[in-house]
Amino acid sequence: xxxxxxxxxxxxxxxxxxxxxxxxxxxxxxxxxxxxxxxxxxxxxxxxxxxxxxxxxxxxxxxxxxxxxxxxxxxxxxxxxxxxxxxxxxxxxxxxxxxxxxxxxxxxxxxxxxxxxxxxxxxxxxxxxxxxxxxxxxxxxxxxxxxxxxxxxxxxxxxxxxxxxxxxxxxxxxxxxxxxxxxxxxxxxxxxxxxxxxxxxxxxxxxxxxxxxxxxxxxxxxxxxxxxxxxxxxxxxxxxxxxxxxxxxxxxxxxxxxxxxxxxxxxxxxxxxxxxxxxxxxxxxxxxxxxxxxxxxxxxxxxxxxxxxxxxxxxxxxxxxxxxxxxxxxxxxxxxxxxxxxxxxxxxxxxxxxxxxxxxxxxxxxxxxxxxxxxxxxxxxxxxxxxxxxxxxxxxxxxxxxxxxxxxxxxxxxxxxxxxxxxxxxxxxxxxxxxxxxxxxxxxxxxxxxxxxxxxxxxxxxxxxxxxxxxxxxxxxxxxxxxxxxxxxxxxxxxxxxxxxxxxxxxxxxx
Amino acid sequence: xxxxxxxxxxxxxxxxxxxxxxxxxxxxxxxxxxxxxxxxxxxxxxxxxxxxxxxxxxxxxxxxxxxxxxxxxxxxxxxxxxxxxxxxxxxxxxxxx
Numbered sequence: 001x002x003x004x005x006x007x008x009x010x011x012x013x014x015x016x017x018x019x020x021x022x023x024x025x026x027x028x029x030x031x032x033x034x035x036x037x038x039x040x041x042x043x044x045x046x047x048x049x050x051x052x053x054x055x056x057x058x059x060x061x062x063x064x065x066x067x068x069x070x071x072x073x074x075x076x077x078x079x080x081x082x083x084x085x086x087x088x089x090x091x092x093x094x095x096x097x098x099x100x101x102x103x104x105x106x107x108x109x110x111x112x113x114x115x116x117x118x119x120x121x122x123x124x125x126x127x128x129x130x131x132x133x134x135x136x137x138x139x140x141x142x143x144x145x146x147x148x149x150x151x152x153x154x155x156x157x158x159x160x161x162x163x164x165x166x167x168x169x170x171x172x173x174x175x176x177x178x179x180x181x182x183x184x185x186x187x188x189x190x191x192x193x194x195x196x197x198x199x200x201x202x203x204x205x206x207x208x209x210x211x212x213x214x215x216x217x218x219x220x221x222x223x224x225x226x227x228x229x230x231x232x233x234x235x236x237x238x239x240x241x242x243x244x245x246x247x248x249x250x251x252x253x254x255x256x257x258x259x260x261x262x263x264x265x266x267x268x269x270x271x272x273x274x275x276x277x278x279x280x281x282x283x284x285x286x287x288x289x290x291x292x293x294x295x296x297x298x299x300x301x302x303x304x305x306x307x308x309x310x311x312x313x314x315x316x317x318x319x320x321x322x323x324x325x326x327x328x329x330x331x332x333x334x335x336x337x338x339x340x341x342x343x344x345x346x347x348x349x350x351x352x353x354x355x356x357x358x359x360x361x362x363x364x365x366x367x368x369x370x371x372x373x374x375x376x377x378x379x380x381x382x383x384x385x386x387x388x389x390x391x392x393x394x395x396x397x398x399x400x401x402x403x404x405x406x407x408x409x410x411x412x413x414x415x416x417x418x419x420x421x422x423x424x425x426x427x428x429x430x431x432x433x434x435x436x437x438x439x440x441x442x443x444x445x446x447x448x449x450x451x452x453x454x455x456x457x458x459x460x461x462x463x464x465x466x467x468x469x470x471x472x473x474x475x476x477x478x479x480x481x482x483x484x485x486x487x488x489x490x491x492x493x494x495x496x497x498x499x500x501x502x503x504x505x506x507x508x509x510x511x
Numbered sequence: 512x513x514x515x516x517x518x519x520x521x522x523x524x525x526x527x528x529x530x531x532x533x534x535x536x537x538x539x540x541x542x543x544x545x546x547x548x549x550x551x552x553x554x555x556x557x558x559x560x561x562x563x564x565x566x567x568x569x570x571x572x573x574x575x576x577x578x579x580x581x582x583x584x585x586x587x588x589x590x591x592x593x594x595x596x597x598x599x600x601x602x603x604x605x606x607x608x
Contacts, residue, residue, distance in 0.1 A: 102586040196567045209565035238572040239565065308549040319526065326527075328601050333592035342602045347529040359528055360538060364545060366522045367514065380552045382562030387555065389563060421541055422548055438566025464566070 003028035008074045008168040008222040015062070015073040022055035022062075022073030026117050029075045033119065033166045036496055041141050042151075042161035044080050046120040047087045051075070058115045071229050072115030077167040079158050080121035081128055082213070083202040084108050087118075091204045092126040092136035092154075095325050095332045095353030105202020106234045107171055107213050114229045119167055122157030126355045127322065128178055128206045130154050131427035134418050135357045142414070143186060144495045145454055149411035152182030152427070158216050159186040163493060169226045170216040175207050176310055177407070177431025179214045180443035184406035184457025187445045187489050189223045189474065190216040192431075194464050195438035196241035199234035207317035208239075210435045218490050220444060220475040224252035227467070243465060251468035255475035258292030262473070263399030267303040268430045274409040276449025280456040281405045284446040287480050288403075288473065298398050300391035303433050305384045310432045311425060312368045312381035319365025322358070325350060360421060389437045396463045401473055404430045406443040406457035434461050442470040444477055445489040455489060513546040514539070 003011070003025050014020045030048050037043055058073045083089050083101035085108075090096045104112070111118060125135035133141040133156025141156045143149040144164040151160040155172025159182035162170050172179040174192035183190025191214045198213040205211060215226035227248045234240045264285060269278060289295045327333040327349035328342070335348035354362070368377040395402055407427050417423040434441040439461060446458040458477060462469040482488055516539040523530045530538070584597055593600040 099590055102582055102589060195565075196569070235574055239567055239569060241567060241569075302555070305552055305555055308551040311545065311549045312552065327592060329599050330590035331592070336593065336602050340602055341606060342604045343527065344529075345602045347524075347527045350527055351529040351531075354528065356534075356538070359523075359530070359534070360542060360545070362526050362528065363519060363522045363538070364542060366526050367518075367542075367546065368549075370522075376553060377549070379562060380555065380557060381549075382564060383557035383560040384552050384555055385563040385566075386560050387557070389566065421545055425545075436566070 004032045004165040006168065007219050008071070008217060008225055009219070011074050011168060012070045022058040022117060023052065025073055026051050026055040026075055029119055029167055036164055037166065039142065039147060039496065040144060040160050040164050040166070041139060042122055042157045042164060042166055043077070043120045044090060044092070044123050044138055044157065045088055047118055050086055051117050051119050054112070054117050058117070069114045069229070070225055073117060074169065075117045075119045075167050076111055076226070077119050077122050077158055077161040077170040078108065078111070079124055079155050079170070079172045081124060081173055081204050082108050082171065083204070084118070084121065087121055089121065089204065090138070091128070092124045092138060093353065093355070093358070094137045095349070097332065099331055103202060106199035106236055107230050108202060110230050116229065122155070122161055122170060124157055125154035126358050127204065127318070128154040128173055128175055129318070129357050129361055131177070131181055131424050132412070132417065133157060134414065135355055137355055140414055143411045145187060145411065145493045146495045148413055149454065150185070150414055152185040152411065154178040155216065156182045159183050159188060159190065162186070162188050162216050162218055163490060164496060168217065169222060171213060171226070171230060172216050173203060174212045174214055174435065175210045176314060176435050177428040179216060180431050180441060180457070180459060181407045181427055183216050183443040185411035185455065187455030187493060188216060188218050189220050189442065189444050190214065191223050191227055191442045191467070191470060192434060192440065193227060193231050193467055194241065194440045196239050197245070197440070197465065197467065198231045199237045199240055201234055201236035205321040207314040208321060209317060210314060212435070218488065220471060220478045221249070221252045224248040224471050241465065246465060246468040248468050248471045251471035252475045254472055255479050257288055257473055257476045260293045260401065260473065261399045262288055262293045262295050263298035263395055263402045264295060265303065265395070265402050265404045266297055266299045267301065268404035272408050272426065273405065274449055274451065276451045277405050277409060277456040280447035280449060281458060284458045284477055284481070285403060288477060291476055291480060296399060298395040298402065300395055300433070302384060302387040302391050306388055306433045306436055307425065307429055309381040309384035309388070310428070310436060311364070312377050313385065313436070315361040315365035316368045316378050317365070319362045319369065322362055325353065357421070385436045388433055392433070392437045392439060401469050402461040404459045406430060406459040410449045410452055410454035410456060430459055439464050440467040440470055442474050444474040446477065446481065447489065448492065512543055513550065514543050
């Protein structure tokens with residue numbers, strides 16, 4: 001039995017039935033990481049000892065007859081933006097290299113309480129700023145579909161780990177698309193829950209009005225299981241919504257779109273979109289229609305201003321949030337030679353500790369917030385945000401969910417956009433509106449683009465706290481597409497070679 | 512030009528980032544390009560539209576003021592770059608006369 005090929009739901013059943021131990025499941029995934037992470041570089045830190053100890057504890061509790069949840073003994077990879085007692089948290093930055101947080105993030109704590117086994121911390125764009133994971137100070141992650149391509153970002157370590165079978169589940173964060181875009185280009189599922197639906201406590205802040213933790217997985221049901229485990233009200237986060245988690249697992253099992261109204265967003269298509277991505281998207285929409293959904297076209301005219309508004313709001317918040325890295329209480333300190341003053345040490349430390357993209361965004365934010373420019377930039381962007389929320393409200397009056405591609409292209413080449421910020425920013429074109437409006441959205445694989453044979457994703461967007469609708473639609477699309485292909489799309493990923501014993505015999509037909 | 516090299520240098524000083532000349536040469540034209548692109552928001556007719564700072568609409572969230580455990584001094588200082596007498600040791604904060 002190849003345990004790394006199992007879904008989280010399958011592992012959960014095997015564990016509950018006593019057919020495998022959590023220790024065996026954990027060992028299989030640690031072996032897989034050891035066997036291929038020199039090529040993928042999904043992990044910044046592998047917490048092997050802690051994972052094995054946690055697995056033994058789950059096995060002990062199960063043997064003792066304790067009531068355990070569905071994720072008990074199931075491995076998970078955690079983006080290196082969440083604080084973890086006992087494992088370093090770097091956020092992909094030199095300025096936090098080696099930092100050992102003295103507390104657990106709420107997401108970390110909930111995973112531990114659920115008995116999930118934290119395998120380690122995954123690579124990311126520095127402070128979650130980027131769409132390719134190339135902005136990590138510790139080197140890029142590679143896409144398991146094609147090792148010369150990026151895995152998306154900023155949660156690219158999390159998406160690559162799941163696509164490479166190093167973990168069945170991973171947690172990421174989405175500020176402008178950082179869960180959905182990497183999920184799309186790695187051919188897996190990723191959800192940005194409703195803002196306020198998942199806790200930011202213990203999440204190293206980038207843009208606080210946007211940062212949203214969420215799940216990545218190879219199947220829609222697995223994403224729902226993780227969603228349910230990590231989401232929900234947290235008094236430690238002042239923007240947490242005090243309401244029950246929408247019934248996402250039930251919705252994923254329901255997988256029924258009959259009678260649902262699905263709106264295709266006119267503005268999220270056209271110039272700059274790869275034809276192969278649009279072709280797979282159009283087929284997915286037709287498929288949903290054939291399953292009984294009512295498809296209409298909806299217009300959200302202000303979405304064209306979402307990208308520029310985002311690149312004012314997010315950098316503004318980042319320039320404020322990252323002021324905490326002042327070299328005084330934790331993290332890197334450079335130039336403290338006994339004669340230099342605090343401001344000089346601060347400036348030298350931030351110069352040495354931050355990478356180019358972080359510097360660009362801090363300076364951009366400082367500019368947008370400057371007196372004299374505030375009204376023309378930050379103020380205007382906040383008004384655009386209101387208009388985008390109104391566009392969503394009008395669209396959700398006509399449709400239960402909205403759909404679009406997740407990102408305009410498939411995975412681009414490593415280095416291709418690394419020093420062209422505007423080209424990089426376009427990767428988030430379709431995902432940013434839901435971040436600005438705070439509503440829920442999911443990315444689910446919808447096929448391979450004919451130009452390059454790389455995965456494309458279908459984005460489904462739902463109103464605030466209607467996250468369950470995402471799972472109904474995504475699960476219906478997944479079931480119908482998997483039936484058409486004869487296998488899950490991820491079975492087509494060949495970037496790590498086809499020599500693994502389990503690879504042959506499970507791939508028939510093409511996507 | 513939306514932003515000059517000198518303005519970028521000024522903003523970097525305000526942001527406490529000791530950019531090198533080479534970095535300024537590299538970043539200033541990129542920032543100029545980005546600011547030109549984001550300036551598109553100014554096209555929007557937003558007269559009378561209220562600003563949105565965050566999407567939940569929540570205001571003034573309080574919790575009960577109850578004592579609870581917090582970090583020990585040893586934990587709080589464990590990651591400090593420099594410690595002296597159970598305190599964070601920092602570089603001098605006043606200029607030398």
